[in-house]
Amino acid sequence: MKLAIEEAKKASLRGSVPVGAVIVLQDKVIASAGNEVLKNADPTAHAEIICIGMACRHLNCSILKHCDIYVTLEPCAMCAQAISLARISRLYFGAYDSKYGGVVHGCRVFNYSLHKPEIVGGISETLCTEILQNFFKDRRN
Amino acid sequence: MKLAIEEAKKASLRGSVPVGAVIVLQDKVIASAGNEVLKNADPTAHAEIICIGMACRHLNCSILKHCDIYVTLEPCAMCAQAISLARISRLYFGAYDSKYGGVVHGCRVFNYSLHKPEIVGGISETLCTEILQNFFKDRRN
Numbered sequence: 001m002k003l004a005i006e007e008a009k010k011a012s013l014r015g016s017v018p019v020g021a022v023i024v025l026q027d028k029v030i031a032s033a034g035n036e037v038l039k040n041a042d043p044t045a046h047a048e049i050i051c052i053g054m055a056c057r058h059l060n061c062s063i064l065k066h067c068d069i070y071v072t073l074e075p076c077a078m079c080a081q082a083i084s085l086a087r088i089s090r091l092y093f094g095a096y097d098s099k100y101g102g103v104v105h106g107c108r109v110f111n112y113s114l115h116k117p118e119i120v121g122g123i124s125e126t127l128c129t130e131i132l133q134n135f136f137k138d139r140r141n
Numbered sequence: 142m143k144l145a146i147e148e149a150k151k152a153s154l155r156g157s158v159p160v161g162a163v164i165v166l167q168d169k170v171i172a173s174a175g176n177e178v179l180k181n182a183d184p185t186a187h188a189e190i191i192c193i194g195m196a197c198r199h200l201n202c203s204i205l206k207h208c209d210i211y212v213t214l215e216p217c218a219m220c221a222q223a224i225s226l227a228r229i230s231r232l233y234f235g236a237y238d239s240k241y242g243g244v245v246h247g248c249r250v251f252n253y254s255l256h257k258p259e260i261v262g263g264i265s266e267t268l269c270t271e272i273l274q275n276f277f278k279d280r281r282n
Contacts, residue, residue, distance in 0.1 A: 038203070040203075041198065041201055041202055041203045042193070042198070042203055043193065043197065043203045043223065043226035043227045044190050044223045045194075049185050049190075052183070052184065052185055053183050053186075056181075056183045060182055061182055062178055062182045062183055062184045076226075077221070077222035077243075077253070077254070078220075078222035079219075081217055081219035081222070082185045082219050085185070085217075085219065086184045099255075102248075102250075102253075106254075107249065107250050107253040107254075109248050112218070112243075112248040113248075114240075114241075
């Protein structure tokens with residue numbers, strides 16, 4: 001999660017909402033990315049989507065079996081479904097997102113998806129939340 | 142929808158599940174793509190995700206206001222949320238998808254999303270369904 005937080009901070013420096021994601025296979029990081037919506041002018045360029053693409057290219061496979069994903073924020077419905085499609089084993093996320101989250105909030109994607117990862121939320125929650133709050137506070141000022 | 146169907150047929154020739162998508166702004170096609178999951182070895186490479194990325198690059202903007210999307214199959218939760226994030230005005234889709242769909246099936250993303258497009262399903266439904274059925278029939282043989 002430390003590396004995902006670093007990715008979130010880097011996204012913040014690019015002016016993007018600070019969310020970071022890391023994919024791990026057998027204790028080895030195979031992909032890491034931050035949110036690039038603003039940089040790419042693409043609303044689908046969430047950290048998780050970019051990270052899943054990177055991991056698949058790394059393994060040359062569209063299925064990320066036995067892989068875990070660490071994300072600093074509860075994934076939205078788009079990213080939750082992507083995690084399901086990629087057959088990721090475990091999802092660890094930091095801050096909860098009552099507005100845009102799609103895992104334990106909103107449409108709760110995994111209650112309906114064919115593949116559901118193990119889910120652990122609230123990891124480094126305070127730090128992950130603070131990074132987001134600071135970003136939005138700075139933008140309001 | 143005719144062009145989306147052509148994209149679906151091209152995807153089929155590449156060995157990918159035949160789904161196509163087209164994005165239109167003021168009667169002008171600004172993006173069209175087919176499913177490239179297999180070609181790209183990326184489970185997020187659905188026709189809608191690729192098409193939204195193309196349209197955003199075309200307009201150099203992460204918001205596709207006043208744009209409409211035509212898809213040959215009911216979008217899954219990932220693509221439905223992407224359509225919402227892109228603020229697409231209208232979603233026209235062909236075949237219904239009771240197994241993987243996330244619009245009128247499954248987690249019904251737009252019941253929870255901040256932006257909900259106008260939705261019309263069942264356009265050229267028979268043809269869109271046939272293309273999919275033929276693809277899976279051929280793979281079983």
